[in-house]
Amino acid sequence: MFRWILGSREAQSSVEKNSVLCIGEDQPKNWFTELQVLKGHFDIVRFLVQIDDFRCASAGDDGLVLVWNIETGERLQELRGHSQQITAITTFNCNSGLSLHISLITASSDRSLSLWDPDTGNRVQTISDLQSSVKCLLVLEQLCLWVSGGEELCVWNKDFQLQCHRQNHSDTGITALIKLPKNCIAAAMDKEIVIYRVTVSTDSSVSVAEIRCLSDHQDRIRALISVNDGLFVSGSHAGELILWDSVDWNILAYEHILWEESSAQSEIRLGAPKTSEMSIQHLSTNGKLILAAVGSGLYVYSVLTKTVMAYRKVAHDSNVLHTVLLSDSELMSCSEDGCVRMWEIQDLPLPAEPASSGFFGMWTFGRSNKQTGPASKKVMDVPNVRTLKLTGDLIGHSGAIQMFVSLKENGLITCSTDHLVILWKNGERQSHLRSLALFQKLEENGGL
Amino acid sequence: MIGSPDVVAFTREDEYSQTNPDLWVLPEEFSIPLHPLADSNPWAKTSYAKFTKDFILISEFSEQVGPQPLLTIPDDPKVCGTFDLNYFSLRIMSVDYQASFVGHPPGSGYPRLSFVEDSRVVLGDSKEGAFAYVHHLTLYDLEARGFVRPFCMAYVSADERKIMLQFQELSLRFSQASECLKAGNRRAFAKELQRKLRDLEYTHSVLQREEGLQREAGPQCMYSAHAVEKANELANVEKSIYEHRDLLKQISSYHRHPRRDPHAVTCQKCVTECLRECEALLEKYAKLPVNPFTHTDKVRKGEEGQGQTEDEGGDAEVEEEEDDGIKRRPSYTPQLIKAKSAKCFDKRLKTLQELCDETFYEATMELLKETERSFRGDLCYLHTRRLDRALRRKLRVTDFLFEEELNDDDEDAGTLRPFCAVNHTADNYTLINPPPIVLGPEPVELDALEPPDPLDPALETSHTQESELGLRESHLDSSPSDQTLETQESSEETKGSFSSDKSGMGLAEKQQSVACMKSEPPDPDSDLTPDHNSDLERESSSEEMETTAGEDDNGGDQTPVSLLEVISELEASREDECEGFTEEVQSDLLVPLDTACCMAQEGFLYEASAPESVPRLGSGSHPQPSQNQVVNQEPQALLPIQDDYAMGSPCSESPAAGLELAVGLLSDAVSRASVEDGSDCTMSASTGSDRAASPVGYGGVVTLRQRKKAGQGALRFVRQYPFAMQALWCLLSGRTLVVLGADEGRVRRLVAALALFVPAPGKCGERIQAWLSCPFTLTDLQRWKLIGLQRVASPVGSSMIYSLSRYSRYIAILDADQKTLRCPLYHGEVLSNIADHRTYIRRGSTYFLHLQSTLCRLAAKAFLFTFTHHLHLPVSSTEGPEVVEGRRRCFLQEQLGLGEEDSQILLYLSQLITQHYLHPSTRSSAAAPCFSFNYTTSVLYKI
Numbered sequence A: 001m002f003r004w005i006l007g008s009r010e011a012q013s014s015v016e017k018n019s020v021l022c023i024g025e026d027q028p029k030n031w032f033t034e035l036q037v038l039k040g041h042f043d044i045v046r047f048l049v050q051i052d053d054f055r056c057a058s059a060g061d062d063g064l065v066l067v068w069n070i071e072t073g074e075r076l077q078e079l080r081g082h083s084q085q086i087t088a089i090t091t092f093n094c095n096s097g098l099s100l101h102i103s104l105i106t107a108s109s110d111r112s113l114s115l116w117d118p119d120t121g122n123r124v125q126t127i128s129d130l131q132s133s134v135k136c137l138l139v140l141e142q143l144c145l146w147v148s149g150g151e152e153l154c155v156w157n158k159d160f161q162l163q164c165h166r167q168n169h170s171d172t173g174i175t176a177l178i179k180l181p182k183n184c185i186a187a188a189m190d191k192e193i194v195i196y197r198v199t200v201s202t203d204s205s206v207s208v209a210e211i212r213c214l215s216d217h218q219d220r221i222r223a224l225i226s227v228n229d230g231l232f233v234s235g236s237h238a239g240e241l242i243l244w245d246s247v248d249w250n251i252l253a254y255e256h257i258l259w260e261e262s263s264a265q266s267e268i269r270l271g272a273p274k275t276s277e278m279s280i281q282h283l284s285t286n287g288k289l290i291l292a293a294v295g296s297g298l299y300v301y302s303v304l305t306k307t308v309m310a311y312r313k314v315a316h317d318s319n320v321l322h323t324v325l326l327s328d329s330e331l332m333s334c335s336e337d338g339c340v341r342m343w344e345i346q347d348l349p350l351p352a353e354p355a356s357s358g359f360f361g362m363w364t365f366g367r368s369n370k371q372t373g374p375a376s377k378k379v380m381d382v383p384n385v386r387t388l389k390l391t392g393d394l395i396g397h398s399g400a401i402q403m404f405v406s407l408k409e410n411g412l413i414t415c416s417t418d419h420l421v422i423l424w425k426n427g428e429r430q431s432h433l434r435s436l437a438l439f440q441k442l443e444e445n446g447g448l
Numbered sequence B: 001m002i003g004s005p006d007v008v009a010f011t012r013e014d015e016y017s018q019t020n021p022d023l024w025v026l027p028e029e030f031s032i033p034l035h036p037l038a039d040s041n042p043w044a045k046t047s048y049a050k051f052t053k054d055f056i057l058i059s060e061f062s063e064q065v066g067p068q069p070l071l072t073i074p075d076d077p078k079v080c081g082t083f084d085l086n087y088f089s090l091r092i093m094s095v096d097y098q099a100s101f102v103g104h105p106p107g108s109g110y111p112r113l114s115f116v117e118d119s120r121v122v123l124g125d126s127k128e129g130a131f132a133y134v135h136h137l138t139l140y141d142l143e144a145r146g147f148v149r150p151f152c153m154a155y156v157s158a159d160e161r162k163i164m165l166q167f168q169e170l171s172l173r174f175s176q177a178s179e180c181l182k183a184g185n186r187r188a189f190a191k192e193l194q195r196k197l198r199d200l201e202y203t204h205s206v207l208q209r210e211e212g213l214q215r216e217a218g219p220q221c222m223y224s225a226h227a228v229e230k231a232n233e234l235a236n237v238e239k240s241i242y243e244h245r246d247l248l249k250q251i252s253s254y255h256r257h258p259r260r261d262p263h264a265v266t267c268q269k270c271v272t273e274c275l276r277e278c279e280a281l282l283e284k285y286a287k288l289p290v291n292p293f294t295h296t297d298k299v300r301k302g303e304e305g306q307g308q309t310e311d312e313g314g315d316a317e318v319e320e321e322e323d324d325g326i327k328r329r330p331s332y333t334p335q336l337i338k339a340k341s342a343k344c345f346d347k348r349l350k351t352l353q354e355l356c357d358e359t360f361y362e363a364t365m366e367l368l369k370e371t372e373r374s375f376r377g378d379l380c381y382l383h384t385r386r387l388d389r390a391l392r393r394k395l396r397v398t399d400f401l402f403e404e405e406l407n408d409d410d411e412d413a414g415t416l417r418p419f420c421a422v423n424h425t426a427d428n429y430t431l432i433n434p435p436p437i438v439l440g441p442e443p444v445e446l447d448a449l450e451p452p453d454p455l456d457p458a459l460e461t462s463h464t465q466e467s468e469l470g471l472r473e474s475h476l477d478s479s480p481s482d483q484t485l486e487t488q489e490s491s492e493e494t495k496g497s498f499s500s501d502k503s504g505m506g507l508a509e510k511q512q513s514v515a516c517m518k519s520e521p522p523d524p525d526s527d528l529t530p531d532h533n534s535d536l537e538r539e540s541s542s543e544e545m546e547t548t549a550g551e552d553d554n555g556g557d558q559t560p561v562s563l564l565e566v567i568s569e570l571e572a573s574r575e576d577e578c579e580g581f582t583e584e585v586q587s588d589l590l591v592p593l594d595t596a597c598c599m600a601q602e603g604f605l606y607e608a609s610a611p612e613s614v615p616r617l618g619s620g621s622h623p624q625p626s627q628n629q630v631v632n633q634e635p636q637a638l639l640p641i642q643d644d645y646a647m648g649s650p651c652s653e654s655p656a657a658g659l660e661l662a663v664g665l666l667s668d669a670v671s672r673a674s675v676e677d678g679s680d681c682t683m684s685a686s687t688g689s690d691r692a693a694s695p696v697g698y699g700g701v702v703t704l705r706q707r708k709k710a711g712q713g714a715l716r717f718v719r720q721y722p723f724a725m726q727a728l729w730c731l732l733s734g735r736t737l738v739v740l741g742a743d744e745g746r747v748r749r750l751v752a753a754l755a756l757f758v759p760a761p762g763k764c765g766e767r768i769q770a771w772l773s774c775p776f777t778l779t780d781l782q783r784w785k786l787i788g789l790q791r792v793a794s795p796v797g798s799s800m801i802y803s804l805s806r807y808s809r810y811i812a813i814l815d816a817d818q819k820t821l822r823c824p825l826y827h828g829e830v831l832s833n834i835a836d837h838r839t840y841i842r843r844g845s846t847y848f849l850h851l852q853s854t855l856c857r858l859a860a861k862a863f864l865f866t867f868t869h870h871l872h873l874p875v876s877s878t879e880g881p882e883v884v885e886g887r888r889r890c891f892l893q894e895q896l897g898l899g900e901e902d903s904q905i906l907l908y909l910s911q912l913i914t915q916h917y918l919h920p921s922t923r924s925s926a927a928a929p930c931f932s933f934n935y936t937t938s939v940l941y942k943i
Helices: A010-017 A264-270 A358-362 A373-381 A427-445 B085-093 B160-165 B167-217 B225-256 B268-287 B297-312 B316-323 B358-374 B379-392 B396-402 B406-411 B442-446 B457-464 B482-493 B500-519 B528-538 B542-547 B549-554 B561-589 B596-613 B617-621 B627-642 B650-656 B659-675 B678-693 B704-720 B724-732 B744-757 B778-783 B795-806 B844-866 B881-895 B900-918
Strands: A032-038 A045-050 A055-060 A065-069 A075-079 A086-093 A102-108 A112-117 A122-127 A136-140 A145-149 A152-157 A162-167 A174-180 A184-189 A192-200 A206-214 A221-228 A231-236 A240-245 A251-256 A280-285 A289-294 A297-302 A307-312 A320-325 A330-335 A339-346 A386-395 A401-406 A412-416 A421-426 B055-062 B066-073 B119-125 B130-140 B148-157 B736-741 B768-772 B786-790 B811-815 B820-824 B930-932 B938-942
Touching (some): A045 A086, A045 A401, A055 A412, A086 A136, A086 A145, A102 A136, A145 A174, A162 A206, A174 A221, A221 A289, A231 A289, A240 A280, A280 A320, A289 A330, A297 A330, A427 B930, B055 B085, B066 B085, B085 B119, B130 B160, B148 B358, B160 B379, B167 B225, B396 B900, B704 B744, B724 B811, B744 B786, B744 B844, B768 B778, B778 B930
Parallel strands (some): B736 B811, B768 B786
Antiparallel strands (some): A032 B930, A045 A055, A065 A075, A102 A112, A112 A122, A145 A152, A152 A162, A231 A240, A289 A297, A297 A307, A320 A330, A339 A386, A401 A412, B055 B066, B811 B820
């Protein structure tokens, strides 16, 4: 691409190897035209949690939790206390009192759990010297309890008192926890999903009972989410996607996403697919659709039809780490390649129409006319399948983007291994807001 | 920039600036002139003059050889050409109107020093084609006839109108210089007097003793001729002592003498210091006995010492030194004064340099050089520049976009500066060891009370006293006709000078110009306005002033209240200044006072401050009473405050030179502010402090000169690259431009040239990175708008290429080696005006002005756009955002006539203005800066 700069073929050849589509620089649908780089972390930033409409917390391997004002980009609080990397963070919102107050619960590798007040930056509660570090957290709002999962499953009340705990029999420990109806919890442990039930007796003592163990996955479970009240879904390292009934825990659908089956071409090119390339890294849903990040590809699975309705085998240059379904047709993904991509689920273009960038192809640097042929060809074989069209990408981070949170009209916040948090905004909206502020100040000052 | 017309043919100011050899531009003789007659410059009025440039001439009326030229500024024989300086000196010295009354006035026994006010005269010599503003001044010299040495400084120009219309400023400038010289002269004179007094006393004591011995030896009633002679001699010496003491008294009363010259604005520090030192001297010498019956202990001791001298074979000094044990070695050995010290014509007269204290002389020369510099260019140019500056002070909202900092601009501003030019500020030392004024070594020898301990805290307090005498111009009510009168006289006496009609016309014109100046709304900056109206009445010959002396004692009273209010704030800094200065003076004078450390520091400080003070002398030493300057001065000035007392590093020392000054400026500005325009000025003051609080990367302020030089580079760029317009568009629309190249020099040159187009480049060009040799990141893009990037063929290079390609959507890449530009398409019209590679503009400075005018127009549009309410916000609640959007588009396209791409420039500028307005100091806010961009396709332009 930048051959003219170096005068060598090196850059060009790397582009040729790369079959990932590139949208080019002309992205009319991409409205993130302003960004703010939020600095403060000094190690990988792994977690982002939205606290409320104007605040967001980021946490990472430096053990820091930073609270940001997402409207201005100001750093509001710096929550220091953990000596090691943070492994899980969640908001804790127990409306037992009169006022609804949001706190943050963090878990760290230093085997401690902390409760923070994001308004003041105080560490309200802390528990250290746990037997093992906590890997995931789950808040049960109705019961005013929260659950930590690691090598053991512990149930805590809002005052950070251990209510009960259950030792695990698996080595790997709990990697994911979700809430199910009827006070049940599903915990992913290696290849199994264990269903627990939390019961609060009349004397307000809490007990946890293991009800069922679902061991249908062939490989380690990487992702576990609940889709809606009646469904939850799990994805494994081997690319199995299983839909479960939330109430009676039966398998509703089993989808094995394997590339060889879908694309002969990629097989030739890539050889035998490594398992990592079909591992389900992340799942997200909006209740109707399930978006699975499989290797560096994206699959949209419809709950209704129980089929893959759209997919893109190679959506990123490397593994997709986080995805989100913005609406029924829009989705976003971020990846280790350091960019966030925005997609649109579109009906197929007419077969005759080439999927090239057309006129501008000659101007842009060669990349855009190398749209992935296989994907569009594939589509024709399978009816009912729609396509994922890239509508924009956000390039800013220089390392893998660990996670992002969509802030609706406020924009998007991303965190990355390059220690940065970037706030992407709608430039026009920001400009409008600034104009408002300007005239307000003008009025206050009584003119220039 | 505002006033710069599109074609500026009179930018002659770079004739003295070093012209960098330009490889791409043809030598002058090969290029085709724009006009058929190259030398028929319609603006050149110097064609018939024998000199090529305006210059400053200092001449003296020597009592030995008559009028003689001493020096010219600039000190370049080329300047004067064939112009006869000797003749001209004769001319200008022959119109001295100073009423220098010398000698014994009837009724007083002693010779009197004449306190002569300077006189200002304009004279012309049409044959020579020379016109001059002539400023006469008198310096004191103990050895000269009547103790006075007449000097004059003349600003010689071929343009009469220039002299006439700039009269006020010239007068101001030269008054400052004159005051500076005189201040130094008084100091030197007092020093000389002191020495003389010591000599006399010594002589006196020796004579006395001899007489006594004689009296003892000889019979009581017999008077030998020898004895009579001795007695006469003694009487003479005594008389001489009285005379000199009186002279000392006179010179020390100088400051109490009401100044009739409104331009005689003296530095308060000088005044206080000089007063103090003179008072100290007076006190001391008042105690000293002339006649033996009123001996004090001190002298008795001295006499004893001398008695011992007799006994021991005559080494008084050693004895004395032993007596005053703590004292250091005296520097000066009193000498016997011969009874007849005849004034002979072959005696060497003191040079100007010796007459004035060295420091003061240097400062004056700097001041005059500065004056010369600031009056370069013709009248139109000067006028435009002044208008420009006056206007720009009102354009604070958009000023930051394309303007250089005003302060360096003000360097050559010829405006009133009420503070002294003797750089308490320019050679302003942060040394905090303030002994009281010690003019000479005498106090050291004579009173043991004052050990020359430079750190004596008790003595510091004496420095705080402030007399604000004449700090600001007092508005005198001398008769308004004075000036005409004066010029008339001069015209009568000098052949071919303008007639009285002419001068009247000049005056009328001036009045007119004053009127139009005045007709402007009262702007806080207009140093012009007060000067003009007051100055008209101000000029008067000294005779007339003599008569109106009664009115003149209001100098002190007229110090504005507001100013007095800020004095207290000032005091601390003033104190430092004073102390620093006295320290310096002391070490100058007390040669043997070899406090090694002190001297060492002294030397160091000189070195440190010298380079800095030269370019910034104007801004540094002549505080200007405009609050705008304060704002601009602030960053340099207050920087050292942050690194408190950075004595160690010379680089931080030099900015410290501006430190106190800025405080003075600030307070002055505040005082003005309260007088004139409260809100505006206070705002400026506060922004000043705001800015100062922000630690800017101290990369050196981009000066106007640098920018003009860059103009040449920019012009070359525009002529050389057909896609220059696109590159400029990128910069102006806020897209970071990366200049990629292997050759550092070329890249740096390009960056320097293109830096002109970076909106809001920051005070020190913080938004520009001239040379980067590592891969950049997103934050760099956010920080820098123009980056010079090294092309390297190595692993580093590939990662650089990676970052280039990765962030290619945010940047435009100008490849300096292959001459390509990769950036979005631009079809706009706006920039074709400044980026026409077939432009006829050939001079860099012309192009710079052209550019400035275009950019200014853009900034004005952006201002309009930013602050037009209905373009951003709905007028009524029923309007949706689309309506506003439509209105905005309509405004941009139809009313401003801007296309899509040109609108982007405006939007970017508007965004900058908004941000600047909302957060005047972005750095102070916790929020990270925003980085805006848009997603458009780039294309590759080739040559």
